Amino acid sequence: MERWKIERMNPQKISLSNHSADGYVIPVGSVHLVFVKTEIGMIGCGAFDVAALERFLVPAAKMKPRTGPSITTIEELLSAQVKEVNAPAIDRGIRVGMSGKEALEHL
Structure with a gap:
């Protein structure tokens, strides 16, 4: 059985109008966990469970790709x-x- 390889997370700064956010891409096996977080909440790829984050009162949105x-x-x-x-x-x-x-x- 092949183990999933989780590589080191390197945040990417995202500039917004009045604040900034940190973006992350975490390769896990053949997929990527992609998310951006602010001090308040986050948006993420389809692998994120926004209902679970709601239980912790974290504002979150799940995104769908425009292409692909x-x-x-x-x-x-x-x-x-x-x-x-x-x-x-x-x-x-x-x-x-x-x-x-x-x-x-x-956010």
Whole structure:
């Protein structure tokens, strides 16, 4: 059985209008966990469970790629479309259909 290889996380700074965020791409086996977090909440690829984050009152949105089968880079996540959003994120103004970058501006 092949073990999953988790490489070192190197954050990428994302500049937003009034704050910044940290983006991460974590290769796990043949997939990538891609997410961007602010001090308040986060957006992430399809592997994220926004309902679980809601239980901890973390505003979160799950993104869907605009092209291709999955999100593999920070740039793809920022241009992706909000597919699912939890209640704390709705309270901050995030809506289904927004881009990742738009959603982050609310966090």
